[in-house]
Amino acid sequence: MTDLTDFLTREGISAELLQEVQDYSATHPVCDELKGRVPVPHYFYYGKKIWEEALAILLSGKNLLLIGDKSTGKNVLAENLATVFGRPIWDISFHVNMDAASLIGTDTFRDGQVQFRPGPVYQCAQEGGFGILDEINMARNEALAVLHSVLDFRHVIDIPGYDRIPLSEDTRFIATMNYNYAGTRELNEALVSRFAVIRMPSIExxxxxxxxxxxxxxxxxxxxxxxxxxxxxxxxxxxxxxxxxxxxxxxxxxxxxxxxxxxxxxxxxxxxxxxxxxxxxxxxxxxxxxxxxxxxxxxxxxxxxxx
Incomplete structure (x- = not known):
């Protein structure tokens, strides 16, 4: 994370924002078992304005939707954000066959009994991770509906037959989307309203x-x-x-x-x-x-x- 922090300092990112991020990271440590999920970025995202907007959004406890064409750096920025906050990530790649069970979890038969096998959204929510919802507009709206209570003020996962699980306060979701890919669809208004949205510019x-x-x-x-x-x-x-x-x-x-x-x-x-x-x-x-x-x-x- 030090290399990325140094990079952001050289980029002229607000010193106040960077200090807030460092304070947040110091007071919200990650357990040893999850440190392997904190990404080490291969590339850095270039763009002072976008960085400052994204940091402010996540520090405010909001979820983030990155919209942009191919090669605008959506996934690079999402990974960089998890790194600078020192949070573990769960990558969730969407497709047309994605259903609620794929996101939240499902029953499975193990050791002679039925047990709940948690999905990536459930794990991310419990562990206070950053969930990267990649190409979110490739999934069916009915599958994404299960995210509504996760993304809004309720911050819970309600699993039929199981407990109502509150999200860790550290949990954030960063979604990406590109309108130009085959198989994409319009996101429903209720889902979009649960994000702060950044339109990613083409690389200069x-x-x-x-x-x-x-x-x-x-x-x-x-x-x-x-x-x-x-x-x-x-x-x-x-x-x-x-x-x-x-x-x-x-x-x-x-x-x-x-x-x-x-x-x-x-x-x-x-x-x-x-x-x-x-x-x-x-x-x-x-x-x-x-x-x-x-x-x-x-x-x-x-x-x-x-x-």
């Missing part, structure tokens, strides 16, 4: 350059800029309706650069990390044209990385 070029520099430190300055501008090209084409969000694959871009490190030619590496994931031939050809405009066909690895 300067922040993408910083991300590339910090995580691939031997990239040359020229190609830090070129890869950042290439991603910006994808963003502009997406905003103009010429590319789908599939092209906005920041993980794919980073994977491609790591493949270049292994000796894969630059354009081939970008095909493996980005283009080959696009099944529409027109869109794939447009992506290759954008890559060709930024990346020479005979680019030498020595030009991409410092020796």
């Amino acid at each position: 070029t300067k922040n993408l350059e910083r991300l590339l520099q910090e995580h691939i430190p031997d990239l040359t300055t020229k190609y830090i800029q070129q890869f950042a501008l290439l991603f910006l090209d994808f963003q502009k084409k997406h905003e103009a309706g010429e590319l789908t969000s599939k092209a906005l694959d920041l993980r794919g871009l980073l994977d491609s650069i790591h493949l270049m490190h292994r000796g894969i030619p630059a354009r081939e590496a970008l095909d493996l990390g980005i283009t080959n994931k696009i099944f529409d031939t027109y869109e794939a050809s447009l992506i290759r044209d954008l890559i060709a405009a930024r990346i020479p066909s005979k680019l030498k690895i020595s030009e991409v990385f410092h020796s």
